[in-house]
Amino acid sequence: MTQVHRRRFLRRARDIAGAVVSAVLAPRAAAAIETTKYQGAPTREYGSRSRFETLKRWVMPTRYPSSSASWTPLGDLDGIITPSALHYERHHAGVPDLDPATHQLTIHGLVDRPLEFSMKDLRRFPAVHRICFLECSGNGSQEYRGPTSENVQQTHGLTSCADWGGVALKTVLNEAGIRSDASWVVAEGADGAAMTRSIPLAKCMDDVILAYAQNGEALRPEQGYPVRLLVPGFEGSISVKWLRRLKLTASAYYTREETSKYTDLMADGRARGFTFVMEAKSVITSPSAGQELSGPGYYEIRGLAWSGRGKISRVDVSVDGGESWRQATIHGPVLPICHTRFSLDWQWDGSTSTLLSRCVDDTGYTQPSRRQLVQQRGENSFYHYNAIQAWRVDSAGVVHNA
Amino acid sequence: MTQVHRRRFLRRARDIAGAVVSAVLAPRAAAAIETTKYQGAPTREYGSRSRFETLKRWVMPTRYPSSSASWTPLGDLDGIITPSALHYERHHAGVPDLDPATHQLTIHGLVDRPLEFSMKDLRRFPAVHRICFLECSGNGSQEYRGPTSENVQQTHGLTSCADWGGVALKTVLNEAGIRSDASWVVAEGADGAAMTRSIPLAKCMDDVILAYAQNGEALRPEQGYPVRLLVPGFEGSISVKWLRRLKLTASAYYTREETSKYTDLMADGRARGFTFVMEAKSVITSPSAGQELSGPGYYEIRGLAWSGRGKISRVDVSVDGGESWRQATIHGPVLPICHTRFSLDWQWDGSTSTLLSRCVDDTGYTQPSRRQLVQQRGENSFYHYNAIQAWRVDSAGVVHNA
Numbered sequence: 001m002t003q004v005h006r007r008r009f010l011r012r013a014r015d016i017a018g019a020v021v022s023a024v025l026a027p028r029a030a031a032a033i034e035t036t037k038y039q040g041a042p043t044r045e046y047g048s049r050s051r052f053e054t055l056k057r058w059v060m061p062t063r064y065p066s067s068s069a070s071w072t073p074l075g076d077l078d079g080i081i082t083p084s085a086l087h088y089e090r091h092h093a094g095v096p097d098l099d100p101a102t103h104q105l106t107i108h109g110l111v112d113r114p115l116e117f118s119m120k121d122l123r124r125f126p127a128v129h130r131i132c133f134l135e136c137s138g139n140g141s142q143e144y145r146g147p148t149s150e151n152v153q154q155t156h157g158l159t160s161c162a163d164w165g166g167v168a169l170k171t172v173l174n175e176a177g178i179r180s181d182a183s184w185v186v187a188e189g190a191d192g193a194a195m196t197r198s199i200p201l202a203k204c205m206d207d208v209i210l211a212y213a214q215n216g217e218a219l220r221p222e223q224g225y226p227v228r229l230l231v232p233g234f235e236g237s238i239s240v241k242w243l244r245r246l247k248l249t250a251s252a253y254y255t256r257e258e259t260s261k262y263t264d265l266m267a268d269g270r271a272r273g274f275t276f277v278m279e280a281k282s283v284i285t286s287p288s289a290g291q292e293l294s295g296p297g298y299y300e301i302r303g304l305a306w307s308g309r310g311k312i313s314r315v316d317v318s319v320d321g322g323e324s325w326r327q328a329t330i331h332g333p334v335l336p337i338c339h340t341r342f343s344l345d346w347q348w349d350g351s352t353s354t355l356l357s358r359c360v361d362d363t364g365y366t367q368p369s370r371r372q373l374v375q376q377r378g379e380n381s382f383y384h385y386n387a388i389q390a391w392r393v394d395s396a397g398v399v400h401n402a
Numbered sequence: 403m404t405q406v407h408r409r410r411f412l413r414r415a416r417d418i419a420g421a422v423v424s425a426v427l428a429p430r431a432a433a434a435i436e437t438t439k440y441q442g443a444p445t446r447e448y449g450s451r452s453r454f455e456t457l458k459r460w461v462m463p464t465r466y467p468s469s470s471a472s473w474t475p476l477g478d479l480d481g482i483i484t485p486s487a488l489h490y491e492r493h494h495a496g497v498p499d500l501d502p503a504t505h506q507l508t509i510h511g512l513v514d515r516p517l518e519f520s521m522k523d524l525r526r527f528p529a530v531h532r533i534c535f536l537e538c539s540g541n542g543s544q545e546y547r548g549p550t551s552e553n554v555q556q557t558h559g560l561t562s563c564a565d566w567g568g569v570a571l572k573t574v575l576n577e578a579g580i581r582s583d584a585s586w587v588v589a590e591g592a593d594g595a596a597m598t599r600s601i602p603l604a605k606c607m608d609d610v611i612l613a614y615a616q617n618g619e620a621l622r623p624e625q626g627y628p629v630r631l632l633v634p635g636f637e638g639s640i641s642v643k644w645l646r647r648l649k650l651t652a653s654a655y656y657t658r659e660e661t662s663k664y665t666d667l668m669a670d671g672r673a674r675g676f677t678f679v680m681e682a683k684s685v686i687t688s689p690s691a692g693q694e695l696s697g698p699g700y701y702e703i704r705g706l707a708w709s710g711r712g713k714i715s716r717v718d719v720s721v722d723g724g725e726s727w728r729q730a731t732i733h734g735p736v737l738p739i740c741h742t743r744f745s746l747d748w749q750w751d752g753s754t755s756t757l758l759s760r761c762v763d764d765t766g767y768t769q770p771s772r773r774q775l776v777q778q779r780g781e782n783s784f785y786h787y788n789a790i791q792a793w794r795v796d797s798a799g800v801v802h803n804a
Contacts, residue, residue, distance in 0.1 A: 035644070036596045040496025042467035043624070045458035047487040050627045052502055053620050056447035065444035078567030078615035079531040081483055085449040086619065094442025100454055126702045129481040129733060129743060165480030194438045213480035215617065217488065218455050222445070225452045242437070300528045331531060333735055341531060 057086055058153050066094030066192070069136070071157030074304060075285045080131070080339045082160035084215050089222040090136050090158065092257075093192030096242050100218075100226035103190070105210070109247035112177025119212065119226050125167040128209055130232065133306050133339050135159035135278045137235035137262060137383040144374075144385050147401040151290035155389060155401065156283045159306065161339035164230050165213030170205045173248070182248040186255075187229055190244040197238050198252035198274075199231060207232050210243070232337045233308030234276040235383070237262055267378025278308035280367050281386040282315055282342070282359035293397035296350035301328070302343050307361035311335065314360040315342040321354035321390065328357070336362075353393045354402055459488055460555050468496030468594070471538070473559030476706065477687045482533070482741045484562035486617050491624040492538050492560065494659075495594030498644050502620075502628035505592070507612070511649035514579025521614065521628050527569040530611055532634065535708050535741050537561035537680045539637035539664060539785040545772075546787050549803040553692035557791060557803065558685045561708065563741035566632050567615030572607045575650070584650040588657075589631055589642040599640050600654035601633060605678075609634050612645070634739045635710030636678040637785070639664055669780025680710035682769050683788040684717055684744070684761035695799035698752035703730075704745050709763035713737065716762040717744040723756035723792065730759070738764075755795045756804055 055077075057070035069090040072082055082088075089095075100119045108114035139158035142148050149155045173185075178201070185204045189195035199208070211230040212219060219225040224241025231238045237257060252258065252274065264272040282305035287293060301319075305312045311334050316325040328342040342357070359367045368376075370387040392402035457479075459472035471492040474484055484490075491497075502521045510516035541560035544550050551557045575587075580603070587606045591597035601610070611632040614621060621627040626643025633640045639659060654660065654676065666674040684707035689695060703721075707714045713736050718727040730744040744759070761769045770778075772789040794804035 035498035035500060035592050036594060038498075039468040039594045040493070040498040041623070042496055043459070043461045043470045043472040043491050043493075045461060045472070047459075047489070047491075047622050047624055049486075050502075050620065050623050051499075052628075055619060057445070057449075059445045059447060064441075066441040068445045070445040070447070077618045078529065079533075079565035079618050081533075081565040081617045083618045084451075084485070087449070089445050089449075091442070091445075094444055096437035096440075096442040097453075098437060100452075124700075124702075126745065126747070127480065127704060131481075131483075131735065163481035163483040190437050192438060192441045215483045216479045216481050216485045217457060218452060220449050221443070221452050222449055226454075298526075300526075302529060333533065333737060335735060343528065345528070 055086060057088065058157065067092050069158065071153050072160045073153045074157050074283070075152040075288050075291065080161050080341060081215060082162060084162065084220045084223070087160040087162060087214075087220065087223060088136065088158045090236060091191060091193070091222065091241070092195055095222045096191045097221070098190060098226055098242055103226050103244070105227060105243055106245045107172065107176045107248075108245075109186075109249055110179040110182035111248050112179065115176050117172070122167055122172070122210060122212060122227065125171050127165060128168050129163065129165045130209065130230070131161065131163045131335055132230065132232050132337050133159055133161040134230070134236045134239060135306070137237065137275075137278065140385045141382045143387070143389075144381060145379070149289070149401055151401075152283060152285050152288040155289075158236070159339070161306075162214050163216065164209060164211045166209045166211035166227070166230065169208040169210050169229070172210060173204060178248060181250050184249045184252050186247045186249055186253045187240040187243060188245040188247075189224075189240045190242040195237070195240055195257065196253065196255045197240055197257055198249075198255065199238055201248070203231065203234070233278060235262065235278055238276060262383060264377060264383055265380040267380070275384055279384065279386050280307035280309065280312070280359050280361040280365050281305070282357045282367055283389045284317070284355050284357050284391060287355065287393060287399045288391050289399050289401040291399045293348060293393060293399070295397065296348050299346045299348055300343050301346045301355065302341070303328075303357050305340050305342055305357070305359040306338065307359070307365070308337060309365065310337065310362040312340040312359055313362045316358050317344045318356040319346060319353050322356055325358070348393065350395060352395055355391045355393065356388050358388050457488060459490065460559065469494050471560065473555050474562045475555045476559050476685070477554040477690050477693065482563050482743060483617060484564060486564065486622045486625070489562040489564060489616075489622065489625060490538065490560050492638060493593060493595070493624065493643070494597055497624045498593045499623070500592060500628055500644055505628050505646070507629060507645055508647045509574065509578045509650075510647075511588070511651050512581040512584035513650050514581065517578050519574070524569055524574070524612060524614060524629065527573050529567060530570050531565065531567045532611065532632070533563065533565045533737055534632065534634050534739050535561055535563040536632070536638045536641060537708070537710075539639065539677075539680065542787045543784045545789070545791075546783060547781070549792075551691070551803055554685060554687050554690040557691075560638070561741070563708075564616050565618065566611060566613045568611045568613035568629070568632065571610040571612050571631070574612060575606060580650060583652050586651045586654050588649045588651055588655050589645060590647040590649075591626075591642045592644040592646040597639070597642055597659065598655065598657045599642055599659055600651075600657065601640055603650070605633065605636070635680060637664065637680055640678060664785060666779065666785055667782040669782070677786055681786065681788050682709035682711065682714070682761050682763040682767050683707065684759045684769055685791045686719070686757050686759050686793060689757065689795060689801045690793050691801050691803040693801045695750060695795060695801070697799065698750050701748045701750055702745050703748050703757065704743070705730075705759050707742050707744055707759070707761035708740065709761070709767070710739060711767065712739065712764040714742040714761055715764045718760050719746045720758040721748060721755050724758055727760070750795065752797060754797055757793045757795065758790050760790050
């Protein structure tokens with residue numbers, strides 16, 4: 001760093017940090033550091049988190065615990081990788097206990113050669129990797145008709161992001177030989193729901209992955225162990241877990257999960273189906289509902305943005321309910337179809353403030369307001385809720401869902 | 403995908419996959435899928451891996467278990483993120499059990515205002531995030547005088563890669579006010595070794611992070627919980643864990659860990675000190691020693707490359723002991739000071755073959771051979787071993803360290 005650059009940096013850093021110190025830093029009596037006097041714990045073959053850490057997924061109370069979901073604590077996480085232990089879950093009949101030594105994936109239907117693959121077979125194909133988010137299309141749906149949830153874990157926690165690894169589906173489909181009359185792939189899971197979804201063949205030949213790895217190691221059981229589909233940018237339920245079967249067909253199957261569920265009832269009484277793509281969305285994770293500011297002063301507004309169509313290109317933040325907006329800093333790496341961090345420096349003056357974030361993706365799509373979304377889709381919609389989220393900071397510093 | 407592009411793709415895919423199918427794919431009797439008949443396990447607040455997964459760190463047997471290390475199983479992992487439970491460990495007096503509610507970081511020495519920070523204070527500063535590798539400077543040192551280790555976990559497993567989060571150290575140092583006579587920062591850990599290292603101030607004002615997060619959640623205990631230094635590109639021991647103290651000084655401290663240890667004895671009997679940067683290195687993780695090929699046919703050669711100086715710009719692979727080289731495919735995202743995946747298609751003809759990989763980083767530095775390294779440093783060196791690794795595949799398909 002040259003001297004000139006360093007001076008310029010120091011000046012900016014002082015502007016930011018000076019604000020922090022005035023609020024929180026006061027010399028304290030040094031605590032006795034007993035840990036330097038003793039040998040600590042030895043190495044371990046497989047680690048676990050500190051006994052002081054208690055973050056957990058939020059599990060919605062349901063009558064049938066095996067058809068349930070759990071939400072990622074977005075307000076308490078850092079970076080873009082969601083720890084596998086805290087990745088959101090959604091399953092319709094619980095998590096099956098599959099043995100990778102006997103699990104098989106069948107590919108049949110409109111193919112030249114029906115084939116069965118063991119997990120060992122799949123690992124012989126060229127491997128692909130991708131850092132990518134998955135989001136349930138029901139994420140935030142309870143907010144469609146107004147604020148109801150207590151915190152950002154409940155409003156937005158059905159999205160998570162991981163480093164996925166596996167085989168490009170196109171490689172395996174070509175192995176079976178695709179007949180010219182095939183245009184859909186019907187995927188079936190080995191769970192109690194035999195979860196079944198239809199996927200356009202064109203998407204399967206583009207970027208779909210037969211994923212067997214998550215954040216370096218094998219998929220977690222609740223993420224489809226030993227193999228799942230990963231359909232980048234599409235609603236989560238398409239990424240069928242515990243994958244046992246892919247059937248190439250001439251048309252979609254119109255299963256339960258693409259008729260009575262995972263369709264959007266529009267204002268005119270008709271339902272949209274096969275609304276695959278998760279459009280751009282952002283949320284301020286801090287300050288967010290349930291958190292409390294310790295008094296007027298400096299705060300870093302932090303959040304996440306993501307789009308099923310590509311990269312996040314811009315995020316704007318308002319602290320006055322949309323009267324004015326400032327452009328947030330986007331933190332790299334900015335990857336397509338991936339959680340992306342943003343931040344903005346904020347001096348809170350102690351008055352009631354309404355915080356909003358609004359993102360734009362590289363297709364030019366801008367995240368809508370709730371009003372815009374309702375205008376477009378009517379009052380009866382449920383899935384694919386991606387409106388701007390408002391948090392209200394009251395004069396006591398308590399943050400509310402607004 | 404247009405029809406023309408699709409045809410071109412199919413042709414290439416058939417070339418690759420046709421080779422796989424001939425080796426491994428044969429129709430099998432479909433196993434009965436019992437799991438579709440029952441409800442599975444319910445959601446969980448904090449997940450864990452499948453009972454069928456047994457990957458573990460390799461712990462070297464030592465006389466004093468608290469001064470030990472554990473190695474990442476690089477040959478069995480996917481993607482670029484190392485699961486926190488399998489991130490390599492190195493500690494000199496075991497893992498202390500620190501309570502984040504009472505842990506404090508002191509900054510003193512040549513500063514305007516000595517300060518103490520709680521973990522809560524540190525989290526108030528603007529946050530930064532970075533996907534970055536850490537490597538022990540002793541990684542592979544036992545190979546300096548020829549092949550000794552059994553597998554890639556032992557030869558190269560003292561490197562791991564994670565999504566780190568924390569505060570830029572420069573922000574916090576500016577808070578204390580840096581006096582003009584300061585040019586080093588001495589960092590001390592709260593472990594039984596009170597691990598102490600000197601770091602040039604210029605590096606601290608560049609990209610060093612006070613890290614409190616690893617792969618989304620809090621640091622793991624063996625990675626320095628609740629706060630460590632992350633010094634990108636420098637040898638791992640500089641990234642002092644369980645950080646309790648930073649003292650700004652006019653010169654380095656020449657502690658035990660930068661005199662009797664972590665220095666390189668050269669051919670002329672003098673020792674190089676403060677050899678911070680981990681130079682570019684690559685290794686083929688599959689096929690690698692201890693693995694066995696199932697017979698002649700298609701294999702994907704897979705590996706990792708990384709450089710403490712920047713991005714990996716090129717990897718070449720030889721299957722004939724260096725007679726000829728082919729350029730490998732580099733898989734994105736390619737990030738600076740980060741593990742980077744490469745691969746190359748290989749048709750094994752069943753004859754004895756020696757596999758090598760050689761990487762180049764974006765400074766133009768090329769990974770050396772063992773002979774070149776010994777010529778440069780002499781026979782007595784130990785740390786910073788980054789030579790080209792050879793694996794020999796014998797005619798039975800068994801892979802050896804060569």
